[in-house]
Amino acid sequence: MTALLDTDLLNSVLGDTIFAGKIQTFSTIDSTNTHAMREAQNGAPHGAVMVAEEQTAGRGRGAHAWHSEPHAGLYASIVVRPSIRPADALWLSLATGLGVQRAVENVTGLVADIRWPNDLLLNGRKFAGILTEMNAEATRVRYAVIGIGMNVNHGAFPPELQETATSLRVELDRTIDRSELLIATLRAMHTEIAALMHPQNFAAATERILDRMEQKSTWVRGKRVVVEEAEGYTGVTAGLNALGFLQVATESGIRTVLSGGVREAKG
Ligand code: BTN
Secondary structure, eight states, X not given: OOOOOOHHHHHHHTTTSTTTTOEEEESSBSOHHHHHHHHHHTTOOTTOEEEESOBSSOBOSTTOBOOOOTTTEEEEEEEEOOSOOGGGTHHHHHHHHHHHHHHHHHHHOOOOEEETTTEEEETTEEEEEEEEEEEEOSSOEEXXXXXXXXXXXXXXXXXXXXXXXXXXXXXXXXXXXXXXXXHHHHHHXXXXXXXXXXXXXXXXXXXXXXXXXXXXXXXXXXXXXXXXXXXXXXXXXXXXXXXXXXXXXXXXXXXXXOSOEEEEOOO
């Protein structure tokens, strides 16, 4: 088992990033996102990070739980205070998916796919997810928390996840140094967050995210999907709109996926 939570090491190795001196580690916690939202409410600064070895109530998108096996995964949440509108929060999620994809490739050589908005997949199975939550006024985000969960050294999954989940260890047939992966992920996030922080560069940064999503995700265009929204519908993905939302071509025209996720349509 590789150690993850050497707080001093993390704070020093990441000394040249926005996270320097702001990383807190926990051996067990309910949810790093829940804790980070609470800390942000109490004034935690931009770049504060909470990492845990175990979550007893890890949360996923929607009302889902996040399976958080102790000492096997990466469970981390980042507090950010960007000058953006609530409608632009999706960019944080898309940028995080791209950042995690890059970090995983750098550390393992594995090139993950991104299922919009930000599930990371290997061989069609999910190994990482991102939960972005925020506290906002109508016109501005006060703070957001970006939660990243990664199945790293999991050897097996509970029955309900066996068909859909994987881990880096399962894919590579070896264990991964979680500390190295956490550092690579936070380095990638330093770059992604910096690009979205400056109002004068925001439009260029989002253009770049749209381009990268087109290149780095097979789900953005030409994939037949079921949209898990309201009554549910089927169509073929047709790119992202200017706000980063997925477009789906259906028999009744182009529809925009607003709140739901997508899964591959069979047959
Ligand atoms: C999803 O794909 O549904 C998102 C999963 C996000 C899980 C991470 S683990 C760290 C952080 N704390 C949580 O409770 N959730 C996120």
